[in-house]
Structure formats: C-alpha cells, structure tokens
Amino acid sequence: MYTQSLSIPDGDAKGPRKVENPEYLAEFNAKIDAGGFIEAKDWMPEAYRKTLVRQISQHAHSEIVGMLPEGNWITRAPSLKRKAILLAKVQDEGGHGLYLYAAAETLGVSRDELTEALLSGKAKYSSIFNYPTLNWADIGVIGWLVDGAAIMNQIPLCKCSYGPYARAMVRVCKEESFHQRQGYDLLLQMMKGTEEQREMVQDAVDRWWFPSIMMFGPHDKDSVHTDSARWGIKRISNDDLRQKFVDATVKQAEVLGVSLPDPELKWNEARGHYDFGVIDWDEFWNVVGGHGQCNVDRLAARNKAWDDGAWVREAAIAHAEKMAERERQAA
Numbered sequence: 001m002y003t004q005s006l007s008i009p010d011g012d013a014k015g016p017r018k019v020e021n022p023e024y025l026a027e028f029n030a031k032i033d034a035g036g037f038i039e040a041k042d043w044m045p046e047a048y049r050k051t052l053v054r055q056i057s058q059h060a061h062s063e064i065v066g067m068l069p070e071g072n073w074i075t076r077a078p079s080l081k082r083k084a085i086l087l088a089k090v091q092d093e094g095g096h097g098l099y100l101y102a103a104a105e106t107l108g109v110s111r112d113e114l115t116e117a118l119l120s121g122k123a124k125y126s127s128i129f130n131y132p133t134l135n136w137a138d139i140g141v142i143g144w145l146v147d148g149a150a151i152m153n154q155i156p157l158c159k160c161s162y163g164p165y166a167r168a169m170v171r172v173c174k175e176e177s178f179h180q181r182q183g184y185d186l187l188l189q190m191m192k193g194t195e196e197q198r199e200m201v202q203d204a205v206d207r208w209w210f211p212s213i214m215m216f217g218p219h220d221k222d223s224v225h226t227d228s229a230r231w232g233i234k235r236i237s238n239d240d241l242r243q244k245f246v247d248a249t250v251k252q253a254e255v256l257g258v259s260l261p262d263p264e265l266k267w268n269e270a271r272g273h274y275d276f277g278v279i280d281w282d283e284f285w286n287v288v289g290g291h292g293q294c295n296v297d298r299l300a301a302r303n304k305a306w307d308d309g310a311w312v313r314e315a316a317i318a319h320a321e322k323m324a325e326r327e328r329q330a331a
C-alpha cells in the first residue's frame with residue numbers, strides 16, 4: 001500500500017483544496033497512479049471532488065429509495081423467518097445510505113443539501129427501484145438479481161481511490177452478500193413448492209432480468225463519465241461488469257430451474273462468455289428521466305417520510321440545545 005502522505009496543507013471547503021496548483025496536482029496523480037487512497041483532508045482536483053459527490057450521493061439515495069419496494073412486503077411476508085430476514089435486509093439498506101451520506105459529507109457537502117436534492121427530484125438514484133414489486137417472489141428475485149448486480153458493481157469500489165468511500169464499501173459488500181443469498185434461498189424454497197409458486201418465480205424473473213442488467217448503466221461507448229476510470233474511482237467498465245454478472249447468473253438460473261427471458265442468451269465458445277440480446281435503452285432512459293412505473297410514488301414516499309419525521313429532528317435539536325445550555329450553566 002502507498003503510505004507517503006501529501007506534503008501540501010490540509011484542505012477545507014474554502015482553503016487550499018480549491019487552489020488549482022500544478023505541484024499539488026502532480027502529487028495527487030502520483031498517489032492515484034501508485035494505487036494509494038486520497039483522504040478527506042488531502043488536496044484533490046475540484047472535478048474529482050464533484051464526481052465523487054455525484055456518485056456517492058446517487059449511491060446513498062439508491063440505498064434509501066431501495067428500501068421502499070421491499071419495505072412494502074414486510075407486513076405480508078409468509079412466515080416469521082422470512083419477515084425477520086426481510087426486516088434485517090431493509091434495515092441494512094438504510095444503514096448503507098447512512099454510511100454513504102457520511103462519506104459524501106467528508107467532501108464538503110451537507111446532508112441537508114443532499115436530502116433536498118433527492119426530495120426535489122433533482123438527484124438521480126438507481127433506475128431499478130422505479131419498478132414495482134408485484135408478488136412475493138419479487139422479494140427473492142430482488143435479492144438474487146438486484147443485490148447480485150449491486151455486489152458486482154460494488155466489490156471494485158472497495159479499492160476505489162477515495163478512502164472514506166472505499167472503506168464504507170467493505171462493510172456494505174459483506175451485507176450485500178447476505179442480501180443476495182437470502183434472495184436465492186427464498187427462490188430455491190419456492191421452486192420446491194407448488195406449481196403456482198414456481199410460476200410466481202418465473203414471472204418475477206421475467207420482469208426483473210432486463211432491468212437488472214440495465215443497472216450497470218449504458219454501454220461503454222455511450223458512457224460519459226470516463227474520468228472516473230483515470231482517477232481510480234471506477235476500475236471496471238460497465239460492459240465488463242455486466243458480462244461478469246450475466247456469466248455468473250446463467251448458471252445460478254439453471255440450478256434454480258428458471259429460464260432467463262432472452263432467446264439470444266447463449267454460450268459463445270470463442271469469446272468465453274455468454275452472448276445476450278439487445279437491451280431496451282429507451283426503457284432505461286425513460287425510467288431514468290422520471291417516467292418509470294413508480295418514480296412518482298417513490299419520491300412521494302420519501303417526501304412523506306421526511307415530513308413525518310420533522311418532529312424527531314426538531315426534538316433532537318431542542319434536546320441538543322438544552323444539553324448545551326446545561327453545560328454552559330455548569331461551567
């Protein structure tokens with residue numbers, strides 16, 4: 001690991017961090033090239049900082065909004081065991097959002113700014129959470145495919161160049177692994193059940209397969225955030241991650257006994273990978289643009305939660321003020 005620290009002064013939002021100095025930039029680049037971590041107080045180019053704020057906050061929003069499609073099923077889980085598992089998973093996602101908002105805050109943005117961007121609809125979050133959960137098997141398929149795709153995306157982030165983000169991802173990935181397994185386990189159990197249960201699983205797989213592989217984002221040739229690779233934030237490209245996910249998932253589908261809804265999906269001996277059909281990017285951009293089946297509901301639910309929680313925030317502030325006043329009087 002690269003241990004030499006930058007000889008430049010600590011940055012803050014108004015201080016040296018904002019100065020574009022060729023010497024600072026050379027040191028920053030050297031650290032990135034050596035595979036080192038950039039820490040919150042290190043100098044960084046403004047574009048690097050902005051890219052991270054955008055990526056980490058979108059990630060945080062995705063975790064928080066991602067609680068909604070599954071939270072919807074907690075009261076309808078078919079057994080106590082499944083209810084306890086689902087509760088734990090949805091709570092984990094809330095925790096992931098909190099680690100990530102905290103990581104974003106180290107870059108000089110406030111939690112309030114980030115929340116406001118989400119609630120006003122200005123900020124983006126993963127398009128996958130704008131699809132509805134229609135039957136109980138959707139909960140299993142989300143764990144298997146959606147959390148599975150998230151793991152593929154997030155494992156390389158444990159080694160990304162920004163220290164606070166990388167460290168947050170280590171714990172997130174461990175929890176995502178539990179999410180993926182509980183989903184697969186739920187589906188295995190349903191597949192051993194009745195014909196109706198097997199049909200529910202197949203129906204859920206048919207609806208979630210393509211949205212899941214869209215989660216890796218546009219094809220590399222159409223992707224605009226190329227600096228991310230140069231800076232060591234995104235170490236594996238969208239298309240390579242998607243291919244890894246497809247290759248891993250086809251075998252899991254066989255074990256499960258479901259078919260994936262893509263007639264063009266087949267092993268390509270020459271490439272050593274599975275080929276797959278054309279992704280409907282119009283659908284993807286439509287959902288990203290706010291016109292998916294659930295975009296309006298998701299934002300309404302987040303806004304309602306924020307408004308309903310106003311009294312908690314007010315009480316916390318009043319409590320903090322009271323404690324500070326007591327300390328002043330004691331002194």
Ligand SMILES: [Fe+2]
Nearest residue numbers: 063092093096
């Ligand atoms: Fe998560």
Ligand SMILES: [Fe+2]
Nearest residue numbers: 093147176179
């Ligand atoms: Fe998860």
